[in-house]
Amino acid sequence: MNLPDLVHQHLGDEQVTANVHLGGDDRVYVTPTRTLVYRAEGLLSDESVTEFGHDVDRLAVASGRRKDTFELEYVDRTESFTVPGKRTDDILQPLLAGILAAAGVMDADETLAAAYRFSELTLVITSKRLVKHVGQAVWDAEFDDYLFDELTGLSFEDGSVATTIVLSRAGRPERIKCPNEKARLVRQTLESELFDYYDVPTLEAFNAQVAPDEQEPTHESIEDDFEESGLKPSAVAAPRRLKPRANHRTTNDRSRRCSVTARRNPTNPHRPRLQRPQLTQTTFRHNSKH
Helix, strand or coil: CCCCCCHHHHCCCCCCEEEEEEEEEEEEEEECCCCEEECCCCCCCCCEEEEEEEEEEEEEECCCCCCCEEEEECCCCCCEEEHHHHHHEEEEEEEEHHHHHHHHCCCCCEEEEEEEEEEEEEEEEEEEEEEECCCCCCCCCEEEEHHHHEEEEEEECCCCCCCEEEEHHHHEEEEEEEEEEHHHHHHHHHHHHHHHHHHHCCCCHHHHCCCCCCCCCCHHHHHHHHCEEEEHHHHHHHHCCCCCCCCCCHHHHHHHHHHHHHCCCCCCCCCCCCCCCCCCCCCCCCCCCC
């Protein structure tokens, strides 16, 4: 790679990981720790190199009609550089890789596969995780990452406007809505990196491999749950069985009553025999005066 002498002076021992042509002799050189913007000598300007460190607190991209501006916020200052809009995505991917590595989000052996920027959603897919950021900024401390090691399922739900990426961690699904304009590309990239990580050929094979096992609770697991709660199974009192009250009829009492009733009325055991009232003869005397 033929580099301008001024760029060589700024690079030192670092290696260039990305080289993006901006037009004419202007270029952007990205290293693991810095981004160098090289401006060639022109009629009204001298040759220059501007350095932007990757230890930023916030990264934003302001889009214009033909040019986009990268805004990098540090602890004590804010810096920016402008590039043609058609080169934004080519610069964003290696720049984000350097920022995520500087922030400790990406490991040293981890590579960035793709970065997708929507209106208020940024998705970064690496060889070990999916990073999601919601907001006007492309990157800041408010992000969420889904490690491939922690996933227990993956599915996609098609919609008329957006496709929902359903990622499960510990059996709990979490949804990310991705606009349909790039949903297919996002899915292909995510599946490619995920399948390579787990060495599986299909989505079905991946879900079968990472699905959590459904096991019946054992006696040991129940004791462990009690110990975590500060209790022991032996310390839990068994439910007390109540004794019947003295005047409470038991089943034997009802059976005995039915047998007595049956002897009284053999034709209908459930209906006691009615006794006929005995009629007494009453004599009426008629007293008449003659």
